Amino acid sequence: MKPRPEASRLKDKEPAGFQGQQAPALWQQLAAVAQGLQAIVAGQSSRSVLDQVPERLRPGVQALLFQVLRQLGRARALQKQLAPRTPPPHVSALLCTALALSWDEEQAPYPPFTLVNQAVEAAKRGPAKAQAGFVNACLRRFLRERQALVDATQADPEALWNHPAWWVARLRKDHGEHWRRILQAGNAQPPMTLRINARKTTLAQYQQALAAIDIEAIAVMDTGLQLARALPVQELPGFAQGLVSVQDAAAQMAAPLLLEGMAWPEGRPLRVLDACAAPGGKTAHLLELAGQRPMEVWALEIDAERARRIHGTLERLGLEAKVLVADASQPGQWFDTHCAGQLFDAILLDAPCSASGIVRRQPDVRWLRRESDLTQLARIQAQLLDGLWPLLQPEGRLLYCTCSVFKVEGQDQLQAFLNRNSEARTLPAPGHLIQGLADKAHGVADNRAGDHDGFFYALLHKKR
Missing domain, CATH: 3.40.50.150 (Vaccinia Virus protein VP39)
Known part of the structure; x- marks a missing residue:
């Protein structure tokens, strides 16, 4: 089945030289994401986790892993509905990976049943092999009862906001009417924003350089440009020559x-x-x-x-x-x-x-x-x-x-x-x-x- 738009974006991020080669199977990427999630839950940073992922898999794994982390509160709540007793860490990580990516069909990078099928395949081929039947049973039930299970998690603040409960409570105390907006922003995909080097170029000149490679950009601040879509820094005109740096507007x-x-x-x-x-x-x-x-x-x-x-x-x-x-x-x-x-x-x-x-x-x-x-x-x-x-x-x-x-x-x-x-x-x-x-x-x-x-x-x- 044709992948969703997000999946297409994942393919766009594959390393240079990868085009034309056989793309990694989705189950391989899901297995790597689950392994990374397990390490993060154990205390490692995403940076160190991604450094250990083979370069061929890294772009797709990073995109999927970040989406999982942004939906992890909901995934954990759904897992509790499906498996009241917490499964072993590697099994839990795989279940949460599949649930985080598939619970909201509008945001899912692939159709939910494709994600479930590939997650079960990852279980059969990895350390969760002995529990593959359990993973299969949980995820098939999720497909059958998805809306009812999602509704059952709506009262959980971690599921609703995908942040720890203490984080939500502190923002409510600190920022009154704005706390919801802060949490929503924390789950959004950030834009790529550049800072031009005023010693070497101007905003107008660099906007023209971006337009020449079909990248739209709007001016922010006095030296900033916010891109309509992100691209690797190596593809930014004049990046190696110091014309521009990546830096958020704030x-x-x-x-x-x-x-x-x-x-x-x-x-x-x-x-x-x-x-x-x-x-x-x-x-x-x-x-x-x-x-x-x-x-x-x-x-x-x-x-x-x-x-x-x-x-x-x-x-x-x-x-x-x-x-x-x-x-x-x-x-x-x-x-x-x-x-x-x-x-x-x-x-x-x-x-x-x-x-x-x-x-x-x-x-x-x-x-x-x-x-x-x-x-x-x-x-x-x-x-x-x-x-x-x-x-x-x-x-x-x-x-x-x-x-x-x-x-x-x-x-x-x-x-x-x-x-x-x-x-x-x-x-x-x-x-x-x-x-x-x-x-x-x-x-x-x-x-x-x-x-x-x-x-x-x-x-x-x-x-x-």
């Missing part, structure tokens, strides 16, 4: 917010610290916006492997910064040694957080994160703010941001910092950016931001 607000209205010092470069810099997108954006004005940027990253990614980003874009592998919360270990004890004019702190605002891009996060993690992350954020604030020049500014929609990592964190520091005052900034709301009345800094991730921004000025 993240593109950071560098302009920090630099807008700043007076450049006379006789020396503007000194800027990007405190948690990997993979280097915001570092690069700062340098791009500086243009011909002198700027020295220190890009700090605690993880050596991630710091190497900053070097790669800067090299591709033809930019230079001083990259340090160090803990931003412990300036005594690096500030005097590497920065000669000279205070910064501006500091960008994109702090470690729950990543709850980018869950549509990293759908595994919602199932890996625990509510208790928020307390630990808030403590780290406070340590970073307190450690970096003394490194800022009087009359300097610090931009605090997180890709989180939880207030404990945003507004609450800001208020606690202001309570501890009488010399700090706030400058205009978006606050909490809510996905799906594109107007200033709801906290979005610029209604040209388009379809953006969830973020929090606070801009702090240091009084003399």
Whole structure:
């Protein structure tokens, strides 16, 4: 039977050179997805899981796995209806894979009975072989009673919203009337958004380059383009030459917010610290916006492997910064040694957080994160703010941001910092950016931001 449109999109993502070869069987992809799901449930990230998938299978497996993760709450609830006793992990992962992909026929990448048939085939050929009959019985019953089973799960908040129950409850508390929209946005497919390198091209010029390869794009922000459809970065015109980078519209607000209205010092470069810099997108954006004005940027990253990614980003874009592998919360270990004890004019702190605002891009996060993690992350954020604030020049500014929609990592964190520091005052900034709301009345800094991730921004000025 002809595959659904989503299945066709999966085929479009096959690696270069694959066309003309025999496509992998659907059961193979489902088996790989189930194996990946089992690993994620056990605590691995989707990135590490996908790195282990054979390159030939990876594009299709990633697309299917992300769809499964976005529908996992419903799949788990349906599995409880079909199998009250929790089956072994590998069996549960395969059942949830099939149920997540097939419960909603409109979103199913293939007809539900095709998915069920291929899931049973995967069971017969894999570690669930001994339970293949059980898998078959559960999924055949699902096909017979699908609507009744779905109706029976409607009262389960995890099934209804496909987020953990604690996540749903916290958003209801934090964001009142907008909590439903945030959850819906977290289950949507994100757009691909680009940031043009203003040193090398313009929005109009790059739009023309995209149009030449039949890619439509709309302008978002001052340097952003949102694509009508995603494509591999290798196919972006001039990507290798540094004309463009991939960066969500919300993240593109950071560098302009920090630099807008700043007076450049006379006789020396503007000194800027990007405190948690990997993979280097915001570092690069700062340098791009500086243009011909002198700027020295220190890009700090605690993880050596991630710091190497900053070097790669800067090299591709033809930019230079001083990259340090160090803990931003412990300036005594690096500030005097590497920065000669000279205070910064501006500091960008994109702090470690729950990543709850980018869950549509990293759908595994919602199932890996625990509510208790928020307390630990808030403590780290406070340590970073307190450690970096003394490194800022009087009359300097610090931009605090997180890709989180939880207030404990945003507004609450800001208020606690202001309570501890009488010399700090706030400058205009978006606050909490809510996905799906594109107007200033709801906290979005610029209604040209388009379809953006969830973020929090606070801009702090240091009084003399």
